[in-house]
Amino acid sequence: MPPLVHHVLAGAILLGALVGLVSYVTLLERKFAARMQSRIGPYYVGWPHGWLQPIADGIKLALKEDVVPDAADRWVYNLAPLAFLVPCVLIFATIPFAPGLGVADLNIGVLFFLAVSSLEIVGLFMGGWGSNNKYALISAMRAVNQIISYDLPFIFAALVPVVLTGSLRLSAIVEAQRGLFGWHVFAFGVIGPLAFLAFLVATLAAENRVPFDILEAESELVAGFRVEYSGMKFALIQLAEYAHMIGTSFLGALLFLGGWLGPGSQHVLVGALWFLLKAMVVFLVVTWVRWSFVRIRVDQILAISWKLLLPLTLVLLMATAFVVALRGAAGA
Amino acid sequence: MRDGASFLGETWQLVGAVRRAMAVTLRNLFRRPVTVQYPTVKRVYPDRFRGILALTYDRETGEENCIGCRLCEMICPPQVIKVEMLKAEKRNFARTFTLELYSCEFCELCVQVCPTDAIIMLKTFDLATADRRELLLDKDRLHALGLQHQPSWATGNRLRDMQAPPTPAKAEAKAEGAAAAAGGKTEAKEPAE
Amino acid sequence: MADAEARHVVEIGYGGNERLVMNMGPQHPSAHGVFRAILTLEGETVIAVDAVIGYLHRCHEKLAENLTYVQYPSIASKTDYVAAMTAELTYVSAVEKVGKIDVPRRAQYLRVLVAELQRIASHCLWLGTWCMDMGGALGGGATVFLYAIREREMILDLFEALTGARLLYGFHQVGGVRYDLPAGWTEQCRRTMDFVAGRIDEYEAMLEDNAFFLVRAQGVGVISRDLALDVGVCGPLIRGSGIGYDVRRTEPYSSYGDFDFKVPVEMAGDCYARYRVRMVEFRESIKIVRQVLDGLPEGPISSRPGVKSVGQVRIPKGEGYTRIEGARGELGCYLVADGGAKPYRLKWRGASFSNLAVLPHIIPGCKIADVVAIMGSVDPVFGEVDR
Numbered sequence: 001m002p003p004l005v006h007h008v009l010a011g012a013i014l015l016g017a018l019v020g021l022v023s024y025v026t027l028l029e030r031k032f033a034a035r036m037q038s039r040i041g042p043y044y045v046g047w048p049h050g051w052l053q054p055i056a057d058g059i060k061l062a063l064k065e066d067v068v069p070d071a072a073d074r075w076v077y078n079l080a081p082l083a084f085l086v087p088c089v090l091i092f093a094t095i096p097f098a099p100g101l102g103v104a105d106l107n108i109g110v111l112f113f114l115a116v117s118s119l120e121i122v123g124l125f126m127g128g129w130g131s132n133n134k135y136a137l138i139s140a141m142r143a144v145n146q147i148i149s150y151d152l153p154f155i156f157a158a159l160v161p162v163v164l165t166g167s168l169r170l171s172a173i174v175e176a177q178r179g180l181f182g183w184h185v186f187a188f189g190v191i192g193p194l195a196f197l198a199f200l201v202a203t204l205a206a207e208n209r210v211p212f213d214i215l216e217a218e219s220e221l222v223a224g225f226r227v228e229y230s231g232m233k234f235a236l237i238q239l240a241e242y243a244h245m246i247g248t249s250f251l252g253a254l255l256f257l258g259g260w261l262g263p264g265s266q267h268v269l270v271g272a273l274w275f276l277l278k279a280m281v282v283f284l285v286v287t288w289v290r291w292s293f294v295r296i297r298v299d300q301i302l303a304i305s306w307k308l309l310l311p312l313t314l315v316l317l318m319a320t321a322f323v324v325a326l327r328g329a330a331g332a
Numbered sequence: 333m334r335d336g337a338s339f340l341g342e343t344w345q346l347v348g349a350v351r352r353a354m355a356v357t358l359r360n361l362f363r364r365p366v367t368v369q370y371p372t373v374k375r376v377y378p379d380r381f382r383g384i385l386a387l388t389y390d391r392e393t394g395e396e397n398c399i400g401c402r403l404c405e406m407i408c409p410p411q412v413i414k415v416e417m418l419k420a421e422k423r424n425f426a427r428t429f430t431l432e433l434y435s436c437e438f439c440e441l442c443v444q445v446c447p448t449d450a451i452i453m454l455k456t457f458d459l460a461t462a463d464r465r466e467l468l469l470d471k472d473r474l475h476a477l478g479l480q481h482q483p484s485w486a487t488g489n490r491l492r493d494m495q496a497p498p499t500p501a502k503a504e505a506k507a508e509g510a511a512a513a514a515g516g517k518t519e520a521k522e523p524a525e
Numbered sequence: 526m527a528d529a530e531a532r533h534v535v536e537i538g539y540g541g542n543e544r545l546v547m548n549m550g551p552q553h554p555s556a557h558g559v560f561r562a563i564l565t566l567e568g569e570t571v572i573a574v575d576a577v578i579g580y581l582h583r584c585h586e587k588l589a590e591n592l593t594y595v596q597y598p599s600i601a602s603k604t605d606y607v608a609a610m611t612a613e614l615t616y617v618s619a620v621e622k623v624g625k626i627d628v629p630r631r632a633q634y635l636r637v638l639v640a641e642l643q644r645i646a647s648h649c650l651w652l653g654t655w656c657m658d659m660g661g662a663l664g665g666g667a668t669v670f671l672y673a674i675r676e677r678e679m680i681l682d683l684f685e686a687l688t689g690a691r692l693l694y695g696f697h698q699v700g701g702v703r704y705d706l707p708a709g710w711t712e713q714c715r716r717t718m719d720f721v722a723g724r725i726d727e728y729e730a731m732l733e734d735n736a737f738f739l740v741r742a743q744g745v746g747v748i749s750r751d752l753a754l755d756v757g758v759c760g761p762l763i764r765g766s767g768i769g770y771d772v773r774r775t776e777p778y779s780s781y782g783d784f785d786f787k788v789p790v791e792m793a794g795d796c797y798a799r800y801r802v803r804m805v806e807f808r809e810s811i812k813i814v815r816q817v818l819d820g821l822p823e824g825p826i827s828s829r830p831g832v833k834s835v836g837q838v839r840i841p842k843g844e845g846y847t848r849i850e851g852a853r854g855e856l857g858c859y860l861v862a863d864g865g866a867k868p869y870r871l872k873w874r875g876a877s878f879s880n881l882a883v884l885p886h887i888i889p890g891c892k893i894a895d896v897v898a899i900m901g902s903v904d905p906v907f908g909e910v911d912r
Binding site for chain 2: 592596599665675682687690693703707826832833
Binding site: 033036037038039134135138141142210211290291292293294295296297298299300 | 545547566569656659660665666667668669671672675731735737738740741892893894895
């Protein structure tokens, strides 16, 4: 079929699968969190164990009244969920689920991912500003501070596997992790684990997850920049947040945990399954951290970023480059 | 400026603290949840559970226990009980007995003062309704509730006995007094102020 | 409204020219009840706070003038509804003091028993809500909250077996207590104490040494020793600021003198110090409960007969004040009796009311996130504040 139709179809399938995946990941998180808190989580909707809960939530949000505050800046307020959603969904374009299974395996895949995922801040700030609500505004200010500060360590930590591989193409990075301990998380003794750890911490902060969720801080700012949104717009914001969360889990699995590699991965579907499994492991670790700690103040968050994570990731990146150059000089 | 050793030491301490906290959460992941899936599963209520109120019948004769003495009405702090006495030859009854359950505090004082153990509390609280008027319990409703559900251990006489355990002489006098209670002896000492 | 001169404003030389007045309103996830704090912000820093209370005023003191000494103890529990036993104890102690009524030994020991159990339950709630305020309802704070409530539910099960109610008991009466221990209760109590002691170790493992927790709690909301004495805070606040004042030690009531327990004192005066004080109080309360269970004497549970009529208790003319160490501090009741069955005048001294007075001194200068941490460590209950 003509390539345009092929691409549109691939994109549509990906979008549909993404929405389904995001919904059920919220259910996974709720059950996981509930079990850690000695309770059960969703149970009765879609008895047993709440299998229909995400669908019920989605229907409820779609049917809710769309409330726009009287003094809100209408254009900014209404466009903010879209401006927040589009970058968060666009990052999935470059992710290869298995060899050949992906929408577009760009040869600047990592760069595209990192660049586009940073655009979500615009949508976030638009939401906070357009709501004409002091809580939302404070939250938006904190968000801009925090996400910008943490994007730098995030990028540097993500660049470590790139340097180890020598390519920005995501499928090439995965291919370079063949072998028993070939995963980049085990690279060169301490560099790989440290880089993965820094990546996880930066992910927590870039996703506004506790302990870095000061921007939505339910106990201070109720819901942060989302406070004035209800109904379908709120659903879009939730979708975008969780999609971004899963996207960075996918990236972590690709960059550090070997992507689709695993026993039996010559079959495309088995490879894709391994990939999803590893991404869910990353997601669950992040969720586990989320439900174990209290949050810290915004100035402390920024201090950690600028004084701890950024120097650490810079040093890691330089060490990686040094080690790769040595290996190349020795091998060549 | 911190020296390198203390920075590493602090980082190591942070790692240890993170590990400890996450270990607690992980341990709880594998514990059984404490949720009680009401109403499929009901937990066991203790004997003295203070549930909804009800009126009782005498176990031997089948007559209503309530003698209409209005002690419960006078002691109720939010004044939710309204009683009208009906005088009869051998003993008195309550002509009407209204209890506004929506305002009841469940303090058990009415149960405490009742001389004939007429008003009691039950071991259930499940009377949720969408219409508040259904919680305005009249005498028939109260008697019906008393027959439907299990009563709590705490009745007036048992509570009073617990608070001032009777000596043997008092116990005899009480037994005699209970027999004569059908004779309509009202006990109102001080009128309500 | 706030008195403009008494307001304490901290000038931080911001450089920006926007002061934002933000309302942390009576409906707020971490208002601990109904508390309105009007914050003046410059950037992220609070420079002044106007506190508005009174949203829960229910005229307790007037109500007490219309209810007899037999009826009011059930209502007294609704002042400090989180620690209802100590609230009732304050009222009946005041009545007994003015009326010179003895309380039998067993009743005194039972009062100590329930007061200490109530202290443990109240501190469980404090820990849970404080961590939830600091950590978010969707986050680690909620985890600590659910663990703490799980343990509190066990203690409430004990109370339910004893009185029949879980939150507001009506356990005390003038001259003693209303309920005696049912069969099997002491074994259940001992088991619960062992279990809770083990769980407190878990909470400490989660929070102690945890850098995330420490940066939120250390150095935040420092109440200096002089400030504590000037403003008149009480309870864990004053013990966290270096002054070892505990009513159970200075004026032992209800045979507290028979028990051996430590009064924890910390010097730092910040949220972490108050946290340490309350964690030690957890364990000390467990110790006292065990001592009471070991040494519980036999005897009547009340020096007055059981309640048979509403006007049964008449107190001769007199007035008096009693103070009790509640979970939040010094709870006091001043009673004026005129010889009838109802008090002439009743005045509650709410522990949280005096504790809240320190907020305008310590909040300005800190960040918004610190406001909730400080509120949580002050642990107000608005039933006590507004009565």
